[in-house]
Amino acid sequence: MCGCKSPEEIHCFDQKLHVEVLAEMGSQYLLSCKNHRILKQEITLESIAEYPYINTLMGAQAPIINPFQEYCQLNNLPLETEMTITNVSSLFDYLSDCKSLALTPYKAVYDMVDEESGLHACQISEYEVNRLFNVVEPLKLVLVTHPNADNEDATWLKQQIRELTSELV
Numbered sequence: 001m002c003g004c005k006s007p008e009e010i011h012c013f014d015q016k017l018h019v020e021v022l023a024e025m026g027s028q029y030l031l032s033c034k035n036h037r038i039l040k041q042e043i044t045l046e047s048i049a050e051y052p053y054i055n056t057l058m059g060a061q062a063p064i065i066n067p068f069q070e071y072c073q074l075n076n077l078p079l080e081t082e083m084t085i086t087n088v089s090s091l092f093d094y095l096s097d098c099k100s101l102a103l104t105p106y107k108a109v110y111d112m113v114d115e116e117s118g119l120h121a122c123q124i125s126e127y128e129v130n131r132l133f134n135v136v137e138p139l140k141l142v143l144v145t146h147p148n149a150d151n152e153d154a155t156w157l158k159q160q161i162r163e164l165t166s167e168l169v
Helices: 007-011 045-049 067-074 088-095 107-112 126-133 152-168
Strands: 002-004 018-024 029-033 053-056 081-085 101-104 119-123 140-145
Touching (some): 007 018, 007 140, 053 067, 053 088, 088 101, 107 119
Parallel strands (some): 053 081, 053 101
Antiparallel strands (some): 018 140, 029 119
């Protein structure tokens, strides 16, 4: 499984791979410390860009621009990206400093934030998400398999992954 903008990105590696879109990551969740200043103002794409930003592509091996960063670039909106963090525990530790913000499309990360963590998470409004995705494409969660992965075990595993994805996204 991986995140990408379109299945064609995966086919650049190998045209024979089977790519199945499991979900479009259309929701966006803002993560911050629970006392962050942004929580006392209207939360818009522009107000998010006013603060240091953490790129959060969970599990990515190399820094990749995310949809919010792309939106800011296309709209000439200054954005100070401090770093890319690819795992949840490091992200939560770093956000506790009350300066930086992060956006993530992963509801599972949003669900991990609890009151004792010292962090705050909220879903970005539908209006702001529509503004974002009218300009850039949302990430898609895709299942990539070898074309010969059609035995009974592989079929069962793919179905389990589909069901789990459906529950978590």
